[in-house]
Amino acid sequence: MLWIKNAYVIDPAQRLSGINDVLVKDGVIVKSAGSLQPADVLEALEAQRLDDVLQVEGEGKYLFPGLIDVHVHLREPGQEEKEDIRSGSRAAIKGGFTSILAMANTTPIVDNRALTEFVRLQGERAAMARVYPIAAVTKGFLGKELVEMMDILDGGAVAFSDDGKGIQNAEMMRLALEYAKLTGCPIISHCEDDSLAGHGVMRKGEMSARLGLRGIPASAESVMVARDVLLAAETGGKLHIAHVSTKESVQIIREAKKMGVDVTAEVNPHHLIFMDKDVSLTDASYKVNPPLPSAEDQIALLEGLLDGTIDMLATDHAPHTWEEKTRPFAEAPFGINALETVLAAVWQNLVLKGKITPDQVIALWSVNPARRFGLPGGTLRPGSQADLVLFDPEYREMISAETMETKSQNTPFLGQEMQGFPVMTIVGGKIRMAGRKLLDNKEEA
Template identity: 75%
Template sequence: MLWIKDAHLVDPACGISGRGSLLVREGRIHKVVVGETLTAEAVLALLGCSDLAAVDQVDGTGMYLFPGLVDAHVHLREPGQEEKEEIRSGARAAVRGGFTSILVMANTQPVIDSRALVEYVRLAGERAGKARVYPVAAVTKGMAGKEITEMVDLKDGGAVAFSDDGKGIQSAETFRLALEYAKLTGCPVISHCEDDSLAGAGVMRKGEHCARLGLKGIPASAESVMVARDALLAGETGGRLHIAHVSTKESVQVIRMAKKAGVDLTAEVNPHHLLLADEDVPLTDTSYKVNPPLPSRADQEALLEGLLDGTIDMLATDHAPHTWEEKARPFAEAPFGINGLETALAAVWQELVAKGKLTPEKLVELWAVNPARRFGLTGGTLAEGSPADLVLFDPARRERVTAETRESKSHNTPFLGRELQGFPVMVWVGGKLVVKDRKVLD
């Protein structure tokens, strides 16, 4: 049993925002009390316990208590590329970053396109015993963009969504069929919107800064053209569509129009697209190389506006770990991807919440409530009876991001060496304490 007291509880799904206490019993949220101080006697009565020594007590003074965050876009690389990230290391990095549930993408080696591999990922996540690991299965076999996977069987094995993320499905008919077939499962199709003929061999956003660096550019239209196509197909089929890593102002406009037209569509934006722009990219640091590429400042303004007005539904890290050797290649040759699980929450808090651009309530809505709802997951709320997936967050805590203190096996983040403010200090999954004083417990 657990008593977290005097924290600022936040859960917009339940209309909760204020100082109070939360009680946990048998791995679930038992009672939430906001606006009044509980006595020890009251706590014992509520928990049905006679001995206060049997209740773990946590003083949350000066801190926030959030529902465990849900990251709807994570790459863990296992099976096949465990040198970059394992399910175990990724699940540990997740809880250290405040994420108690993660959706893991299918672009492993081999691709997660069979029930056996879906079950492997799910069971490996359970064995890791940290963040809840939910497999996202491939849309097409081998992610070749041609033959649709056995989606019903993959759903039965534990898949919560379908995506060929890492590759855009170039055939409109294949994507249309995928949306139709996925309706049998009730699961969303997550689209990596990229037109290969427009993106070509580009490595960063096409524009003035790209030209200055002498690098090949990817035009904004490479994304927005496919967002428009997929939104139209979702409207035609009645399928459930989720747009991954939105990065352009034109994409935001298309999504806004599609939602007004009644299309069953949600969308996410990554912290690095909100906080870093193409003009920030140094030629000598490939940790800034990501796909879709870092946007313009005008795009960033549209992305933030989209978050605030509900056009974009959630934040997601697109955690993409790579080895030091891969990222040490010249910019044009290094792989795309930013490692985000352990830095994303702190970076967003420091740059958006602490500066008044985003409220704590909106943050929880975007990173817990909405992704849990969209993908049908447990958690994402402080509602009584829900699993006790909890994050005690210290908004004043400052840390320098170093390779030595991280749980991820890879360190390809632009925030390496920087000091950030605002970190989870304790994390529970199903009522079990998995992070204490910023350390992941074994």
């Protein structure tokens, strides 16, 4: 049993924002109310003694529903030198994520029930964050034949995506949206036209020309976004657009929503914090796909986030080995390591600068993902599963290989001191992290 006291509780699902106490018993939230007295606590928890209740002082800290990241690359099976499900789920807990959705671009690709079940079971064995598999849309990511969606759904998949490659054939995408309606799951679209993107390595524009790097035009994304929302409108399918990065994409999604298309979208924090001007030939941490945006694109992304066009934040956590990311920029793989640093990055660069409020962050990273992907969590409503994060806005930490749980350190924040971190993460009533230290096999509160 657990009593968290005097925390500033944020629960957008209940339109709750203020100082409250929260009680947890048997993995479930029992009560959330202001200034509970010991007698109230004992009655609500049906306890005999306060000694049986773990008390946590939350004064000066935020308490909110566990964050849900709908776009994570855990690399297992087959690429465990970069990350595995255990290390990735531990990194998630350090970052305040109680649920993560694992993309299918592993080796082999998660395109059948057996591999889907493997990912789910490995997540359960890790016993840290909840791990939900995202399965491929097409077998082998070849874009030629749909996977057995219903069978894979029974194996635990919560969505389908060929993320990392994208479906180039429009008829295959149309069929996917049509067939996925039987599952109730979204198709997550990696919107990139290969013929336009070519072998580009950063956003095409003045900066790519200055650096002498081959550019990817914004149209490589927006053309595919337009195609996919039109197909979603035609089929009535459920579409989710991954990692939106251009102003044209934002406008297309905005208009599609006005038309009643069942489409949601995510933006990665690195596209809101960094721009193409930050790209350095000597640091491949800034090499991501889609590439870092122009200033105009970044303004449009933030506007889309604030007006509801973009529904959620997602990390696109993409770990790589040190050797891979120290190659010359043009030769290094795309991807940024994010789970452990991203909440602090958003806090420093967006919340403290007044660009977004704490309540909006929780809505975008907990409430909306839970609703779109049909997941438990996203609220502190009594009776809900006790997935919680206690966040200290003043806590500072130096980012180093020694402090990180992830196997990879391809982050531009390495060696920097950051502010604003979770100090306690609870999953299903079990304290998985306290005082920035992971706790294995902690008893349920």
